[in-house]
Amino acid sequence: MKINLNGKLVETHCRSLMDLVEKQGLNPTSLIAEYNFEVVKQELWSHLHIKDKDNIELLSFVGGG
Amino acid sequence: MTKDLLTLGNKTFSSRLLTGTGKFASKTLIAPMLEASGSEIITVALRRVDPTADQGNILSHIPDSVTLLPNTSGARTADEAVRIARIAREAGCGDFIKIEVITDMQYLMPDNYETLKASRILAKEGFIVLPYVMPDLTITQQLYDAGAAAVMPLGSPIGSNRGLEMKSMIERIIEISKLPVVVDAGIGRPSQAAEAMEMGADAVLVNTAIATSGDPALAGKAFAMAVMAGRMAFCANLAGKNHLAAASSPLTGFLGE
Numbered sequence: 610m611k612i613n614l615n616g617k618l619v620e621t622h623c624r625s626l627m628d629l630v631e632k633q634g635l636n637p638t639s640l641i642a643e644y645n646f647e648v649v650k651q652e653l654w655s656h657l658h659i660k661d662k663d664n665i666e667l668l669s670f671v672g673g674g
Numbered sequence: 675m676t677k678d679l680l681t682l683g684n685k686t687f688s689s690r691l692l693t694g695t696g697k698f699a700s701k702t703l704i705a706p707m708l709e710a711s712g713s714e715i716i717t718v719a720l721r722r723v724d725p726t727a728d729q730g731n732i733l734s735h736i737p738d739s740v741t742l743l744p745n746t747s748g749a750r751t752a753d754e755a756v757r758i759a760r761i762a763r764e765a766g767c768g769d770f771i772k773i774e775v776i777t778d779m780q781y782l783m784p785d786n787y788e789t790l791k792a793s794r795i796l797a798k799e800g801f802i803v804l805p806y807v808m809p810d811l812t813i814t815q816q817l818y819d820a821g822a823a824a825v826m827p828l829g830s831p832i833g834s835n836r837g838l839e840m841k842s843m844i845e846r847i848i849e850i851s852k853l854p855v856v857v858d859a860g861i862g863r864p865s866q867a868a869e870a871m872e873m874g875a876d877a878v879l880v881n882t883a884i885a886t887s888g889d890p891a892l893a894g895k896a897f898a899m900a901v902m903a904g905r906m907a908f909c910a911n912l913a914g915k916n917h918l919a920a921a922s923s924p925l926t927g928f929l930g931e
Binding site for chain 2: 615616633634635638639640641643646648666667668669670671672673674
């Protein structure tokens with residue numbers, strides 16, 4: 610299936626949001642996930658099943674003024 | 675002098691120096707800067723993760739006692755700013771939001787129209803809205819009507835260290851504003867921060883000048899002292915300037931008449 614991840618169309622076989630985060634090699638502790646334009650709490654990531662055409666943003670806080 | 679506090683939304687602060695987390699050579703310099711400056715509010719930005727970049731969490735470098743002020747940098751429209759603000763709140767950053775909507779990539783001047791639209795929406799949603807704006811009297815009144823918690827006019831372009839190029843407009847804003855006035859952007863030296871505070875600004879926001887100095891903790895302290903000195907001078911209601919001299923000593927001759 611294809612999903613829109615951080616603005617790019619990507620092919621993935623990940624089943625849950627947590628799988629996807631881990632597959633990207635990201636540290637979940639400082640991560641914010643937006644699933645189809647809604648922020649999803651981290652405890653739900655393992656239960657959230659990814660579907661074709663989902664829109665997922667993985668974000669984090671960075672330095673800024 | 676009774677305790678002179680800055681009120682923004684439902685919170686009060688004793689420091690009138692707001693700082694930012696951008697441009698530090700190392701994130702480990704942020705906590706010592708906050709400690710040395712006494713700054714109680716600090717900005718952070720939100721971005722898509724880059725799997726190849728450093729994954730360190732900027733929030734872990736900010737003590738819990740310091741209020742986070744996420745900004746909406748990167749937003750080109752009111753809708754994008756609103757989306758960023760909602761994400762930041764959902765992510766546990768609290769209700770403070772610095773609205774920053776910029777489409778001019780050369781001078782990074784804020785878009786007052788889109789900023790006002792975002793301010794209206796977010797104030798209704800209970801955010802404590804601090805909008806970064808081009809100094810303008812109409813927008814100052816409109817932001818008050820929109821329910822903003824402050825108005826943050828720029829001194830000069832972001833990161834330019836050029837100080838109060840917009841001085842006369844900021845003076846007019848201070849005269850008419852019913853909201854606290856926080857001078858944001860372009861303040862490059864403690865003397866410029868003191869100048870803003872002497873004029874009657876309620877606070878200043880300084881990021882680049884502190885973060886890019888050789889010693890951010892020392893620079894933070896210097897800015898904090900300048901802000902305090904400027905504030906005290908304003909509260910002391912200094913006398914105006916005179917064209918002619920006005921003697922400080924009696925004008926009689928030493929021994930004579």
